Amino acid sequence: MADMTFLSWPFFEEHHRVLSAKLIDWCETDLTSFLATNDPHADLDGSCRTLLSMLGDAGFTRYAVPKAYGGIHETLDVRSLCLIRMTLAYYSGLADFMFAMQGLGSGTITLKASDAIKQRYLPGVAEGRLCAAFALTEPESGSDVAKTRMTADRTGDAFILNGSKTFISNGGIADQYVVFARTGEGDGARGLSAFVVDADTPGLRVTKRIDVIAPHPLATLEFSECRVPATNQLGEGGDGFKAAMATLDIFRSTVGAAALGFARRALDEATQRTRDRTLFDAPLHDLQLVQAMLGDSALDVDASALLIFRAAWAKDSGQPRVTREAAMAKLFATDQAQKVIDRSVQIFGGMGVVRGVKVEELYREIRALRIYEGASEVQKVVIARAHLDSSLPTGESGKS
Structure with missing residues (x-):
């Protein structure tokens, strides 16, 4: 870099x-x-x-x-x-x-x-x-985890899992999955629990591999009378939603960091292109419009880095919840990385959309980051709710 x-x-x-x-x-x-x-x-x-x-x-x-x-x-x-x-x-x-x-x-x-x-x-x-995997998303409950339909019914010393998960990263190659299912301790998000399920457990099968614009192993999983030992439950019954959110509190900032890596590479590629390419008998970077594009991208990269590493530092320093900071980092870094990469493709011109050119690869890679682990629109809601809660008088609590 x-x-x-x-x-x-x-x-x-x-x-x-x-x-x-x-x-x-x-x-x-x-x-x-x-x-x-x-x-x-x-x-x-x-x-x-x-x-x-x-x-x-x-x-x-x-x-x-x-x-x-x-x-x-x-x-x-x-x-x-x-x-x-x-x-x-x-x-x-x-x-x-x-x-x-x-x-x-x-x-x-x-x-x-x-x-x-x-x-x-x-x-x-x-x-x-x-090889690890995290199985939360369902066909009808992506961003709305409280709508999870998959069930886990207790029977003796085991739980019987039924339902499906989709867009599961490492689906088909993972050795075990952390799976979230409804155990019924309460309504909505209060009735979910987490389990670890070995990939070779009878009743678990991969029903579909999902082909996306930047190829990664993604799959739909089907659970049919899938028997999991009760000892494989992670935490207490009904704690699944809290467990999922606590996990995302740690790793959501890292999604922003991956976007930052893509953006840094795109900016470096574009910068080198403006030095190597001549236009109207002068280096491409002599054009003020190109300089403005590079300037905007450099700003976006540094601003993203500040938000990402603030969130990471806050978590490492012992702040119990960094939901707001992590959401800001993830939202800003992924959205701005999309812009940085788009500018880089524009600077490359026709070569920017040729398969095999790095900026074309980055253009495909970045798009999913604005969706997984909470889409950009969801992050705005998370930030707004945290802001509203923080602006209430001491002792009051807003809607969560």
Whole structure:
């Protein structure tokens, strides 16, 4: 990355700068070599498994779990997660995707599981041996989690799961899924619980693989009389919605960080293009309109970084909830990254829409980030509600 001065900001400690240098070196050598000699989309599932193994061998997946279970830090360090996602996204959207899902797919286990369940799953996640997944979305309940229809009925020492999940990242290649289902302790969001379900559990099957504009392993899952041990419940019954939101509180900022990585790469590509390309017998960057585009993009990149690392720093500093800060970071960074990449495509002209050119790849990669883990419109509602609550007199509470 051309501009690394952000690492001197007071949000970071020395171990973050060491991590960044190590990761960039790995990306420039191992990851770049893999991408140069393989078409990741020729064998998407195989490439994802290879990338996960590479990330595990390099020790980066250890940042996705706590130290007690093979991780690096005593608790999840969100600034490290953001730095890793930003850097991986700069080089490869697929590598970022595989790292992200190790964190998101095991985050609820980290936060809510018994020690026995943590010992069973988290070391494998840390080593890149077990591929994790997070199964929340349903065909009729994307942003509205309270409308979850999937059921989990208690029978003796087990729960019987019935229903479907869709747009599940790592669907079809994951070793286990964190699944949210209705257990009925209350209405709406108050009646959901979380479970970890092994991929080979009878009654669980992949019914459809979903092909999207930036190829990633996504699938629809069907649960039919799927029997899960009661010990696989994560936390107490009825705590599923809170568990999901607490998980997203940690990882939503990292979505913004991935968008920032895409935007930084697009800006670097566009900047180099303006130096290499001549127009009207002068470098492209001599045109004031082009300078304005670069200036706007540089502003968007820095403003996004400030919001992302503020949210990550607040979480790491012990702030119990960063819902507002994480929503701001995710909303702004993903929306502005879309603009930065669009400007870069425009600067490239016709070459910007040619498959194989990096900015064309980035144009496809960025779009999903404005939808998953809470669409941009949902983030605006989250921010507004947090703002309204914070502006009430002490002791009062607004609608949540």
